Amino acid sequence: MKRILLSVAFLAFSLHAAQDLIDMAKAAGLKPIPASQAELMKVIEQKDNPLTPEKIQLGKKLYFDPRLSKSGIISCNTCHNLGLGGVDGVPTSVGHRWEPNPHHLNSPTVYNSVFNSVQFWDGRSPHLADQAMGPIQAIPEMALSAETAVARIGSIPAYVKEFERSFSGKDPVTFENIGKAIAAFEATLVTPSRYDDFLNGDTRALSKAEQEGLRTFIEKGCAACHNGIGTGGATMEAFAWEGQYEYADIGDFSGNEDGLVRTPTLRNITETAPYFHNGTVWDLHEAVEIMANIQLGMELTQGEIGSIVTFLEALEGRKPEVVYPMLPASTADTPRPQPFYEHQ
């Protein structure tokens, strides 16, 4: 009897502690991905870009279509690979003709990017539809002109039909609509995790060690920047590290004159090494240590770092199932791929 009472008391205490932690997390600005579909649709909705099933399917095709690159062999998925946590796993992204990103930037994950308040590391883009138009055109990325992108897609009747079903207006195959369709697909790439289940009230979704890690994460101040639904992505911060990681490394590419970097999401962080905007750190423990040091001005113990990493592992989310799209065939009118300048 005494044993049962003790168990009940312990359970009540655990539940109470877990509920306390949930309240603490919410007070720190952390938010779960909504459990209900209706609530989720509200947080992923795109301005002037209604998320219809037709548009999402079209956007998925465009996301995987390498014909949106000059060469014909690089797609959005090349650098934001849905099978690899939404990234390419290399320090510096590789673009057209194997050019490295000139600012040594690391590809941020496409998963949960819908929760970013702004897009790109320097935050120069206000939303996904705008962002999607960037890499397609950028010379060291996909290197395709907007005009050729529209000419290629517009030359493929099956694509034209899908644009007509997805957008209103005459001649819907526009570069802006290509961006909007891709954004509609990307907005669906959210990955609820056990962490979300926990914040949504399932107090047993996180182990005791993970709950402790979440508490450490909050108490040490990580949630000052890594907050919101994205656990990051909502704020721009100075990356004030002296030496090789100094913010100036990427300042020169930035439309943003004040030298701020967008806080990355921590969701699926165990799948997206190497870390930081320049992809220089491979080990998550080291990344946590550095961040505490340079952003929060504190030395964490190995125990604290380990505890935070244990929590971060619980941010690994359930990925949406994506059926690989069959892309409509090019036609005689489709401007040809140009992998090599000299051959074509």
Add this chain to the structure above:
Amino acid sequence: MKRILLSVAFLAFSLHAAQDLIDMAKAAGLKPIPASQAELMKVIEQKDNPLTPEKIQLGKKLYFDPRLSKSGIISCNTCHNLGLGGVDGVPTSVGHRWEPNPHHLNSPTVYNSVFNSVQFWDGRSPHLADQAMGPIQAIPEMALSAETAVARIGSIPAYVKEFERSFSGKDPVTFENIGKAIAAFEATLVTPSRYDDFLNGDTRALSKAEQEGLRTFIEKGCAACHNGIGTGGATMEAFAWEGQYEYADIGDFSGNEDGLVRTPTLRNITETAPYFHNGTVWDLHEAVEIMANIQLGMELTQGEIGSIVTFLEALEGRKPEVVYPMLPASTADTPRPQPFYEHQ
């Protein structure tokens, strides 16, 4: 009454003509993809490599995993894109550090490659499991040593478990087993079409014009090389075209001293331009005209060419649904990607 009798007579005639054509096709060596799953399993079975569901799933992951390239960004699917008819759609394939294939070879489709009697354009490989090991290691393709491939995959516990489930024996993560798993997945990439339905007895599966095209195809002699289940892939032929398309163009890469090129499959041919081993011809009509000219020594009329193309369009097959695989994350022990020699 007379009208009804005429209709019935016409229908009987059509059915008879269709059945005649089916017999003619079979006599010419053309074979359908079997309609029954049991029969299909027999024609796709791999020697010393049983096709188990576990192995097929593992092979799918490896097929899409860019970590099987030195750079970490090229996968089998880069050049044999399942969304683009199983090819890359460029004349000459692009490999590690943007090197063009040194022999200007065009990527053959992975779809229905299980029906090829030998693999590679020069037929130097006896089966898919052997073939798969080639491009992974080839310097102008994925450029990864067998040793590093095994070290990368073997450093990822989730992969090791899948190899243990798929293969018997100790330490099943071997380069040979990587090839076998990929082959197991590839063997499932068959695309039955209306042409197969027709040969399997559904006489209405092909339109009258398509049936006429099939008849022209056979009568002109195309099936002399494009036969078997693959409508190609079963024979090695001399590509005896004078001038820039002369076989010598690819003879120097060949292990095969007698200068023969494997006949390609015609399945999904409308999706796999540009054509020929060197990807020099974009238009299917032109390709048919050239083949008749140099392989059969005849000039086809535009009507005959159009008729054959109408038949070839009916070879567009139903692709298997492929759910994009989630790849297990790299670990601290995983040898890192090396996109740029100078950085790593």
